[in-house]
Amino acid sequence: MSKDTRPRVVAIGGPTATGKTALSVALARKFDGEIISADSMQIYKGLDVGTAKVTEEEKNGVPHHLVDFLAPDQIFSVADFVGLADGTIQEITARGRLPFVVGGTGLYMTSLLSGLNFAPEKTDPALRDALNRRLAEEGPQALYEELVRVDPEYAAGVHPNNTTRVIRALELYSATGRRMSDEREASRPAQPPYRSLCLCLTCRDRALLYRRIDARCEEMVRRGILEEAELVYRNRERYRTAAQAIGYKEFFPYFEGTQELNDCVNRLKQASRNYAKRQLTWFRRQTDAVWLYLEDGDAAQRAAREITAFLA
Structure with a gap:
């Protein structure tokens, strides 16, 4: 062994x-x-x-x-x-x-x-721009509440004012239907490094x-x-x-x-x-x-x- x-x-x-x-x-x-x-x-x-x-x-x-x-x-x-x-x-x-x-x-x-x-994130500039416009018009709380609805597990670890992470997670969900929490889970190795x-x-x-x-x-x-x-x-x-x-x-x-x-x-x-x-x-x-x-x-x-x- x-x-x-x-x-x-x-x-x-x-x-x-x-x-x-x-x-x-x-x-x-x-x-x-x-x-x-x-x-x-x-x-x-x-x-x-x-x-x-x-x-x-x-x-x-x-x-x-x-x-x-x-x-x-x-x-x-x-x-x-x-x-x-x-x-x-x-x-x-x-x-x-x-x-x-x-x-x-x-x-x-x-x-x-x-x-x-x-892994490097693939981004959709048009979708990112649309989310940023919503951020300017509706404020960070509205986008965070949407993230809570679609991915409550990931939202629990993100501050509502951390708009970068909120937008990335919403962008992923809008573009692919996949939740950031699922992406993170899928990227875990079979054995932890420590x-x-x-x-x-x-x-x-x-x-x-x-x-x-x-x-x-x-x-x-x-x-x-x-x-x-x-x-x-x-x-x-x-x-x-x-x-x-x-x-x-x-x-x-x-x-x-x-x-x-x-x-x-x-x-x-x-x-x-x-x-x-x-x-x-x-x-x-x-x-x-x-x-x-x-x-x-x-x-x-x-x-x-x-x-x-x-x-x-």
Whole structure:
């Protein structure tokens, strides 16, 4: 019987504001690991507060990868992430260390762990133009609601304002009748490229999760999110991804003089809570995960036991 030589990977996912950063750093220190960020916004330079980017102090000496390396006017896709993350996993493994893939962008994490193959997409310019016209006329919510109707599984992992992914999925469905979720499933290899353990951190009590999210939003305001949001607002035509992201667009009405700051902060809290619900839906549908609950008080100890058994 041949020995399985695939790299081992520990993934830590779950909704925002549950403490994934602190847990992953503690575990990486314990198991001689390095961390690969699976966050679609923490890749951007200069956008630190609004993305809850890990600080040098929080890293506590643990190497972090795929964080803070791309200019905010650059587009970055899930295919880009999978390619870079796979190369990083190979490098970490070759150094004799354990890769930890950590973040809340479920599409990134599950695409990486399942080994999705991203073939070049064939596009229909006329159909793409028609969808973009609808976007301008009807707004992003209308297109997202259509995606929910035709492909609820894929829609669960896509933010309503991520119009690029929404339009691509609708374009595929309109042109071929195939759903993006089915395309992704068909592109999975028979065997995943890694031996992986996925841990998901959350709260049993949804009210506790929401209180943690609200507290994080208030801390972001204290740390200067308004300055970052104004930078994104001034450059919104170039910083297209950031201009659609939770944490920045909620403050645009304040800069336009149409809404009070406190109302914008409340909008940020609500948007973050809604995002957490979508994250939970995605991870529960897509991953064979071990769930760790903050109320139990032993999440770190249980995670360590799971990793020890996984590595044995």
